[in-house]
Amino acid sequence: MKNIFLLLLLLPLTLFAHMNIAVSYPYIGAITKSIGGEHINTVVLAKGNWDPHFVVPRPSFISKVRNADALIMNGGQLEIGWLPPLINRAGNPKTNVGANTFLNLSHYIKLIDKPSNVDRSGGDVHPDGNPHFHLDPNNILVLAKTIEKFLISIDREHANVYQTNYENFSASWQEKMKGWQEKMASKKGMKVIQFHNNLAYFNKAYGLENIGTIEPLPGIPPSSRHIIKTIELIKDQKPCCILHDVYHSTKTAEFISDKTGIKIILMPHDIGALETVEDLTSLFDYLTGAVQ
Amino acid sequence: MKKILLSSTLCATIAFGGANVLPVEKRTFTQSKFIPDISLVMDASLVSRSVEDAEVAHLEVPGVAHGLLGSHSHGGNTHTPYNAKNGFNINYAELVLSSSVDPFFNMEGVFHFSEDSVEIEELYFTSTALGYGARVKGGKFNSNFGYLNEQHHHAWDFADMPLVYEAFLGMHGINEVGAQIQWAAPTDTYLMIGAEILQGENTQMFGKDKIGTYTSQAGAPALFVGYIKTSFDIDDTTILGGLSYAQGTSRIDHSDDEEPHVFSGDSKLYGADLVIKSYLDSYSFIKWQSEVLYRDMDGTQFNLNPADTTAVLASPTVTKKQAGLYTQLVYGINKSWHTGVRYDTIFQNDVTSNGKSVDKGNNFNKYSAMVEYHTSEFARFRLQYNRNSSLYNEDGNRQDIDTLIFQVNISIGAHGAHSF
Numbered sequence: 001m002k003n004i005f006l007l008l009l010l011l012p013l014t015l016f017a018h019m020n021i022a023v024s025y026p027y028i029g030a031i032t033k034s035i036g037g038e039h040i041n042t043v044v045l046a047k048g049n050w051d052p053h054f055v056v057p058r059p060s061f062i063s064k065v066r067n068a069d070a071l072i073m074n075g076g077q078l079e080i081g082w083l084p085p086l087i088n089r090a091g092n093p094k095t096n097v098g099a100n101t102f103l104n105l106s107h108y109i110k111l112i113d114k115p116s117n118v119d120r121s122g123g124d125v126h127p128d129g130n131p132h133f134h135l136d137p138n139n140i141l142v143l144a145k146t147i148e149k150f151l152i153s154i155d156r157e158h159a160n161v162y163q164t165n166y167e168n169f170s171a172s173w174q175e176k177m178k179g180w181q182e183k184m185a186s187k188k189g190m191k192v193i194q195f196h197n198n199l200a201y202f203n204k205a206y207g208l209e210n211i212g213t214i215e216p217l218p219g220i221p222p223s224s225r226h227i228i229k230t231i232e233l234i235k236d237q238k239p240c241c242i243l244h245d246v247y248h249s250t251k252t253a254e255f256i257s258d259k260t261g262i263k264i265i266l267m268p269h270d271i272g273a274l275e276t277v278e279d280l281t282s283l284f285d286y287l288t289g290a291v292q
Numbered sequence: 293m294k295k296i297l298l299s300s301t302l303c304a305t306i307a308f309g310g311a312n313v314l315p316v317e318k319r320t321f322t323q324s325k326f327i328p329d330i331s332l333v334m335d336a337s338l339v340s341r342s343v344e345d346a347e348v349a350h351l352e353v354p355g356v357a358h359g360l361l362g363s364h365s366h367g368g369n370t371h372t373p374y375n376a377k378n379g380f381n382i383n384y385a386e387l388v389l390s391s392s393v394d395p396f397f398n399m400e401g402v403f404h405f406s407e408d409s410v411e412i413e414e415l416y417f418t419s420t421a422l423g424y425g426a427r428v429k430g431g432k433f434n435s436n437f438g439y440l441n442e443q444h445h446h447a448w449d450f451a452d453m454p455l456v457y458e459a460f461l462g463m464h465g466i467n468e469v470g471a472q473i474q475w476a477a478p479t480d481t482y483l484m485i486g487a488e489i490l491q492g493e494n495t496q497m498f499g500k501d502k503i504g505t506y507t508s509q510a511g512a513p514a515l516f517v518g519y520i521k522t523s524f525d526i527d528d529t530t531i532l533g534g535l536s537y538a539q540g541t542s543r544i545d546h547s548d549d550e551e552p553h554v555f556s557g558d559s560k561l562y563g564a565d566l567v568i569k570s571y572l573d574s575y576s577f578i579k580w581q582s583e584v585l586y587r588d589m590d591g592t593q594f595n596l597n598p599a600d601t602t603a604v605l606a607s608p609t610v611t612k613k614q615a616g617l618y619t620q621l622v623y624g625i626n627k628s629w630h631t632g633v634r635y636d637t638i639f640q641n642d643v644t645s646n647g648k649s650v651d652k653g654n655n656f657n658k659y660s661a662m663v664e665y666h667t668s669e670f671a672r673f674r675l676q677y678n679r680n681s682s683l684y685n686e687d688g689n690r691q692d693i694d695t696l697i698f699q700v701n702i703s704i705g706a707h708g709a710h711s712f
């Protein structure tokens with residue numbers, strides 16, 4: 001009996017031994033776990049095969065945010081449609097915007113394609129620039145460094161562990177980047193079409209040139225007029241392929257492919273987007289392999 | 293001459309001053325970063341109804357509610373329900389302002405503009421720093437009773453309110469001044485408990501004000517609400533269920549009706565809700581949403597003389613045990629197209645007067661179907677068909693109403709984020 005009592009008393013303590021870190025997307029969870037190692041638990045909210053712009057704010061997420069010791073999000077308004085009400089409902093000062101246990105990764109990356117004119121007649125624009133920055137492997141290193149500093153700032157006790165983990169992660173990542181660079185070297189200048197420009201950073205990293213998107217404007221479904229224009233563009237410019245995300249229907253792309261013979265390549269945007277993409281390394285292995 | 297001199301001096305100062313002082317952004321006390329999030333939602337409709345507008349106001353769900361569809365007045369306030377007129381309707385413009393106040397609070401204001409009036413629909417602050425999963429809200433707000441009550445009209449899947457909600461609580465639901473506390477339990481499964489103390493000014497069911505000389509003033513606050521909600525996921529399916537309870541005094545003024553009467557007593561409202569939403573992919577879903585409401589009202593009804601409403605003809609003891617439900621199924625085909633059906637019913641209507649049961653009927657139904665097209669997240673066009681078989685005329689004959697509503701809902705400004 002006494003033992004049970006003791007166990008019950010100790011149970012919360014064992015829970016506190018690990019910091020619970022809620023993160024919005026799987027890739028953030030992977031980096032955080034690499035740096036935090038055994039001292040943290042990561043709780044990933046969105047699934048990797050969902051459209052990151054349209055995550056359903058399930059009530060179960062409120063519990064996850066409520067019980068978190070820290071929150072790391074992508075930012076750049078990617079979570080604007082779903083994360084604010086969860087934070088609001090969770091009643092957890094640790095996950096409030098502005099708390100020292102709250103991290104917005106987009107503040108540490110220079111976003112590209114920042115629109116000079118923010119107006120919804122241009123579609124669902126991201127006023128701060130393109131927020132899909134993690135698809136440039138160079139940025140993964142910046143994010144890992146950011147998360148290392150963040151973890152140290154909230155858990156100084158294990159600073160040397162986080163430092164070592166970062167150094168190991170950084171070294172092995174740089175090694176892998178060399179491999180991807182070699183694989184992609186011959187692809188420089190290759191023209192591609194996308195559904196939504198979510199590979200902007202990947203393209204920039206490897207010198208691919210995006211010449212058009214199947215959606216006429218960000219977030220606006222394809223129209224027949226725009227499809228015809230895209231077909232003409234493909235016939236004229238002869239891009240290699242349509243790089244397609246996993247969450248939009250490929251129906252329109254298939255139609256365009258039928259008319260032009262262009263190849264469609266499914267490009268996962270995050271861990272779990274396709275079954276074989278299980279971690280950060282396999283994500284970039286897949287992406288760099290897919291365009292071969 | 294003096295003027296010319298003065299203005300040229302001024303010009304020179306400005307021109308010169310501009311050259312070697314601080315850059316503009318450092319010279320002013322710029323406040324623009326502190327502007328709250330602003331959004332404006334419009335809701336308009338084109339309505340075709342099988343019954344004339346004037347006639348609708350005289351219809352009722354016997355023993356439950358009067359004038360459900362048309363404009364009607366209560367003690368000097370005229371309420372115009374949405375989509376009330378045949379032809380074009382501007383239902384409202386909703387202006388929302390929200391921002392954090394300081395490290396401890398957020399504030400939100402929702403202002404409801406109709407063509408000739410403005411209402412504060414919501415105006416409240418919420419705590420952000422309490423911790424332990426607790427949140428306190430104060431001001432005027434939609435109660436979190438049930439599932440639909442807290443949501444704004446433009447977040448609903450149909451253009452009109454479910455029959456049982458509108459009949460029991462009126463077109464605004466439980467929208468009151470008061471205080472709320474909610475607590476999310478530290479469990480893996482979502483579990484939330486909430487309690488509210490509210491003023492009690494609902495004209496259909498709750499109230500505290502003295503009416504005429506025959507009722508008494510009830511103490512304020514007069515309405516108490518409590519609920520418990522839980523939710524869990526099974527793969528890509530989310531299940532959300534809740535139980536709610538509201539209790540308060542009732543002072544209901546129908547002294548301007550054709551059969552003028554006033555009710556004074558106590559009321560209890562019980563609710564159970566269940567939402568099951570299954571995601572087929574990022575944009576396609578099936579959502580099944582149902583709520584059951586049961587109310588128990590106990591008090592005195594003062595039947596007034598239509599010629600002189602200060603004279604009480606009779607004052608029987610009246611009890612009402614009434615229940616209804618709605619259940620709706622919405623299929624999100626893709627990002628642009630959604631379609632759905634809804635069934636509404638009030639299936640229990642046990643009314644007694646001086647202990648004797650009064651047969652008011654208990655078979656009130658409404659059937660709705662809708663299809664909507666979204667050009668983006670910010671614009672929605674919806675075509676809805678209703679067959680309302682719940683309304684009766686003065687002679688006690690049922691008057692079925694067919695309604696076709698083309699609803700337009702557009703929003704601009706800050707990106708709204710809807711909770712589940």
